[in-house]
Amino acid sequence: xxxxxxxxxxxxxxxxxxxxxPLDLRVAIFASEREGVVSTQELHWLGLDDAxxxxxxxxxxxxxxxxxxxxxxxxxxxxxxxxxxAVLACGxxxxxxxxxxxxxxxxxxxxxxxxxxxxxxxxxxxAGIRVHRARQLDERDVRRNLVIPRTTVARTLLDLAxxxxxxxxxxxxxxxxxxxxxxxxxxADVLTRANGRRGATRLAALIADGPAPTRSELxxxxxxxxxxxxxxxxxINRRLGxxxxxxxxxxxxxxxxxxxxxxxxxxxxxxxxAERQARLEADGERVLRITWRQAVKQRRQTVARLAAAGAPxxxxxxxxA
Numbered sequence: 011x012x013x014x015x016x017x018x019x020x021x022x023x024x025x026x027x028x029x030x031x032p033l034d035l036r037v038a039i040f041a042s043e044r045e046g047v048v049s050t051q052e053l054h055w056l057g058l059d060d061a062x063x064x065x066x067x068x069x070x071x072x073x074x075x076x077x078x079x080x081x082x083x084x085x086x087x088x089x090x091x092x093x094x095x096a097v098l099a100c101g102x103x104x105x106x107x108x109x110x111x112x113x114x115x116x117x118x119x120x121x122x123x124x125x126x127x128x129x130x131x132x133x134x135x136x137a138g139i140r141v142h143r144a145r146q147l148d149e150r151d152v153r154r155n156l157v158i159p160r161t162t163v164a165r166t167l168l169d170l171a172x173x174x175x176x177x178x179x180x181x182x183x184x185x186x187x188x189x190x191x192x193x194x195x196x197x198a199d200v201l202t203r204a205n206g207r208r209g210a211t212r213l214a215a216l217i218a219d220g221p222a223p224t225r226s227e228l229x230x231x232x233x234x235x236x237x238x239x240x241x242x243x244x245x246i247n248r249r250l251g252x253x254x255x256x257x258x259x260x261x262x263x264x265x266x267x268x269x270x271x272x273x274x275x276x277x278x279x280x281x282x283x284a285e286r287q288a289r290l291e292a293d294g295e296r297v298l299r300i301t302w303r304q305a306v307k308q309r310r311q312t313v314a315r316l317a318a319a320g321a322p323x324x325x326x327x328x329x330x331a
Contacts, residue, residue: 033057034071041082044157045091049098050078075099076136089113089120094158096125096139103130105152106160107142108169115163117185128161128169142169148203163192164200171209179209181230183216187223188247194221219243228270229256231305236266239313242322253289262320265290269301296320 031039036056041048048056053063053072063080066072073085076099081087087095093114097104105111108126112118124140130147151165161169163186171179186192194217204210216222219237223246224230236257237243244257244266257266267287287297298319304312317323 033062034066037082045094046083046087047075047079047081047091047095047098048072049080052098053080076138090158093125096127096136097159099136099139100127100129100134100141103147104128104159105147105154106158107166108140108173111160111166112163112170112182112186114158114160115166115186115191117163117189117191118182126169146205151200151203162196162200164196167192167197168200168204168207168209168213171213172207173209176212177230179212180216180234181227183213184222184224184230187221188225190223221246223247225256226268226270228268228300228302228305231302232257232266232268232300235305235309235312236316236321239316240323241316242324244321250295251289251293253286255290255295258295259320259322262322263295264319264321265295265297266316267297267299268305269299 072080107128255265
């Protein structure tokens with residue numbers, strides 16, 4: 011087993027070999043591990059002075075993306091490359107945040123808006139970047155050990171709570187939970203540092219009843235209907251043998267399956283649904299299926315069906331149901 015001194019020696023040799031490669035190859039190798047983009051500061055570290063950078067821009071080897079940030083070889087960078095370029099353009103305290111951070115973490119879908127970057131202090135304006143000023147940015151809320159530094163999922167949700175609609179914020183929080191990107195404890199911890207943020211109350215309300223890791227908008231709507239009607243909150247997407255029921259009250263052995271047209275239309279989906287239901291019923295479960303129409307336009311009837319099936323109540327039934 012090599013000693014620590016041998017490890018340092020190997021690292022030194024590797025760095026010497028890297029610095030002995032031709033300049034353009036050195037830049038290409040570095041950029042290949044950085045989404046194809048590089049900052050002026052990094053180019054200086056790699057051995058290029060300002061004149062050498064300007065010459066390579068004229069030659070088409072470097073392509074300006076933002077002030078002080080270049081794509082190497084060609085300008086057709088990926089979305090992740092665009093995100094990293096935005097962070098590099100905003101300096102050492104910058105971190106990808108808001109919608110952009112949620113997109114790269116996978117629980118929101120990018121809609122071609124400007125990338126969001128949060129910066130400490132008074133930020134410089136950058137065309138094509140939505141820069142957010144933060145008076146304080148706790149290092150517990152930033153992941154700087156990633157190729158693209160970005161806010162934690164919990165901090166990102168707090169930032170989104172200032173901008174998103176109630177429906178969109180609820181979907182983001184629940185999707186992040188369903189993907190195991192964040193837990194209630196992490197969100198609660200960020201809320202302790204919210205310092206009067208206007209979205210904090212909205213975010214706190216969403217986690218007040220515990221985790222709600224729904225996987226679809228229809229599950230959101232049905233869960234909200236269940237909450238509004240005063241039923242106990244069921245288990246959400248928790249595995250039961252070989253099946254993962256959408257919503258379930260274990261004591262009552264009652265399962266609710268949310269039949270969204272997006273996931274439950276077509277012959278194969280119908281066959282999958284039938285097999286899921288057969289497995290659940292074979293395990294002694296009673297299965298109640300709810301469609302979009304029933305959850306939205308037939309709310310009273312749906313609440314009555316849930317009550318008749320034995321869904322447990324904790325509060326008086328809401329008149330809004």
